[in-house]
Amino acid sequence: MTSTKITTTKVIAKKTKPATDQLEFGRHFTDHMFVMDYHTDKGWYDPRIVPYQAITLDPAAMVYHYGQTVFEGLKAYVTETNDVHLFRPEQNVKRLNRSNERMCIPEIDEELALRALKELVKLEKEWIPNAPGTSLYIRPFVIATEPYLGVAPSKQYKFVIILSPVGAYYKEGINPVKIAVENKYIRAIKGGTGEAKTAGNYAGSLIAQEKVSDAGYAQVLWLDGLEKKYIEEVGSMNVFFKINGEVITPALNGSILPGVTRNSVIQLLKHWNIPVKEEKIALEDIKIAYKNGSLEEAFGAGTAAVISPIGEFACEDETIVINNHQTGDLAKRLYDTLTGIQYGKIKDPFDWIVKLT
Structure with missing residues (x-):
């Protein structure tokens, strides 16, 4: 008891x-x-x-x-x-x-x-x-x-x-980061511990993070552990893509951590009547969207950074540059709204804030 x-x-x-x-x-x-x-x-x-x-x-x-x-x-x-x-x-x-x-x-x-x-x-x-x-x-x-x-x-x-x-996560403002696609190491697999916040998940990711850091990249884009073709997370954050006016994030599948910030972003987008869906996203689909000009923004979402805009993905065969390495309007709006609610500067329409008295 x-x-x-x-x-x-x-x-x-x-x-x-x-x-x-x-x-x-x-x-x-x-x-x-x-x-x-x-x-x-x-x-x-x-x-x-x-x-x-x-x-x-x-x-x-x-x-x-x-x-x-x-x-x-x-x-x-x-x-x-x-x-x-x-x-x-x-x-x-x-x-x-x-x-x-x-x-x-x-x-x-x-x-x-x-x-x-x-x-x-x-x-x-x-x-x-x-x-x-x-x-x-x-x-x-x-x-x-x-x-x-x-x-x-x-x-x-x-x-x-x-x-x-x-301190402030962004010391010089919110700026896009460069991400490297990881195709050798695996962060998690369905049925494993990916949807749990446990230490081993992070220990297992360090070698890939060290490798890309040495090459000048901020984070790793993790692919699924079975086919290595579907996008899962970016670093230790959930990831979102804005394609042709619609926002897409990988569906929770047993290997993806259900982020609190992720859920908050989805609720905000629905509140703003911006189309958002959770589904499997193949890396190849992102490449196609980039080539046909419909890939508008990409960003990570997590507690530490809140929203982290992505300016570039480095794949084995090509580099995907997003929004000319500029922070997108939607990423900026989400960051300003979430931090505004957190610091009490703007109205909280969801009753997310617990005030300590």
Whole structure:
């Protein structure tokens, strides 16, 4: 039975906060964190906010050996009126539990997880930077902690939430990036763990990312793992294409992560009466659209960048230049609208914002 009372132990001496212009993504961490433990005999227990500290684990802890772990990522924003906004946090908690199910990790009470997240962010409000484009990144994660080398689900876990102040993703404005199509390595396959947010997915993508980075590209365009002809994701983001006035994004197929930003983009497009559909997209279809002049825009969508315009795809046999390497009108409108809602600058017609009081 989950204990629902969250205890709080505050730090004695607070850390020195980094200057806003020195913020890097994921390099600085706040004074406190949330921790909750699990044992098969007790369920989830002892939810607590404690000073940020190292986690000590047995060398045989199962997370080290079999990768039984999941995580999430979302942000807190401070508005011009000094309110604190969360953007659709309930969706991240729901997705965390879907990842838990896939990785054989016990379900976490979603109401308790949301309450813990809110209490932690409120306690650390002074850590939320207020310069344009900055925010407080929130990283919930679960790790298997049982010391056991048998291949089986762990009987013990830790659920942790840590916070990190982060700078503007685009330091010089929203600009298109160059993407390389990956045709050797595979990110995920239907029936695998692609639709779960688990560490191994990202570890397996690093070699391809290193390869394209050395060649001057920002991200990898991942193709399906079976036929290597259908587009799935770009880097760690969902991807969208605007072709002849219609927006298309790969359908969720069991290997694609169901992004919260992806879902928000789809809802916005429908709200604006812009045609949008989710379906299989072959790379060859994008090449054809490029050659006949109907490929108008392409962009990634995810928590960190919100919207990342794509100016170029490098394929084995050709280079596809999109919108003359310029940010498209739709990508800019989506970016301005989503960030405007997040920072409280424009009306939220979907009730996406959770205001902390």
